[in-house]
Amino acid sequence: MQTLTPTARVILGVLGLGPRTGYDIKKLTEYSTRFFWSASYGQLYPELHRLEAAGLVVSAEPAGARRRRVYELTDAGRDALHEWLTSDSLMTFDYRDEGLLKLFFADQLDPEAALAHVRRMRTQMENILAHFRMIADELARDREEDPARFPYLALDYGLAFMEWVVGWWAALERELQASDGRLVG
Amino acid sequence: MQTLTPTARVILGVLGLGPRTGYDIKKLTEYSTRFFWSASYGQLYPELHRLEAAGLVVSAEPAGARRRRVYELTDAGRDALHEWLTSDSLMTFDYRDEGLLKLFFADQLDPEAALAHVRRMRTQMENILAHFRMIADELARDREEDPARFPYLALDYGLAFMEWVVGWWAALERELQASDGRLVG
DNA sequence: GGGCCCATGTAAGTCGTTACATGATTTT
């Protein structure tokens, strides 16, 4: 059995929750896994076709006015999903942060410009955090009727992570401000 | 002036520190920015050619036995670098974490399998952290003669980040262990 | 009737990694 492509992993995971259209999958990931695992239409639809050809999912076109194709897992698909979830091979862990790259080179800037960069970065991270909190608040409302547990843990990770990030940049900002102050005053 | 490609950003940043060969740039990033901004030969060499054609860098082939091409910034290149470092457009911030994706779907596993996943993830993150500490220790030795300041801040970020990550997974592991214990005992 | 959401798909372009090919020099 060959390894699932990156996009196949989200697809199977989502279909494990129940039958969905490609559109449904996109919307769900947009709202939940997007921060740590996104999927775009350009990947999603072709991958659904490949998965069906490989026998891991089947689709049905329910009667109804609107053209739509609902996918669900086959037994083989469920096996592949379980195999992926429990396999202990190395898991993808990618991090790319342009703000950190600029910081790395900030010796090439004068102190005010470096401080300005740190401030910009702190602001940008605060915006992402604010967006996160909005989503968290929206989800908190449905939580009582939702039997799922782990999605909230993933959300907690995102929230706590962004809080940590904002804290790190804010602390650096204070530090640089203090040393700038000493130079000027 | 058009935006620099992702790889061009590291290249100009590194060349801002002084003349380097493509090989030098690779090695330096391998040891430092790799965690948050990597560069492979397949991107590096072609991009160096493009940057030279665009007039942002110039190369020289120094006399010597070994075939090598040393690049350095032109004035235009230095301008482009400064422009990038001080621009306030949105900075790339990508995060992809397969362990978190699996956690998101962990309601589909039985409690022991979910706990096993969390344990695996904690272990994997601990290994990355250990690798980080090794690099940090090596760098700490040269630090006294090194006038640079900001690269060490970026390293600190990486270290502190990985510590936070390990802490998060370890805490979750304890939590799940406790609730498993209640079910079993 | 207009605007929004549902819904599927493709094409083009960008970005990136891996593996390979090649060969010189230095170190052990």
Next chain:
DNA sequence: AAAATCATGTAACGACTTACATGGGCCC
């Protein structure tokens, strides 16, 4: 003499995003 390191490059492949094309249904 062998192994490691210096050094440059390309080809093939994989993954992803964006923009576009198309059209139906729902709600105000």
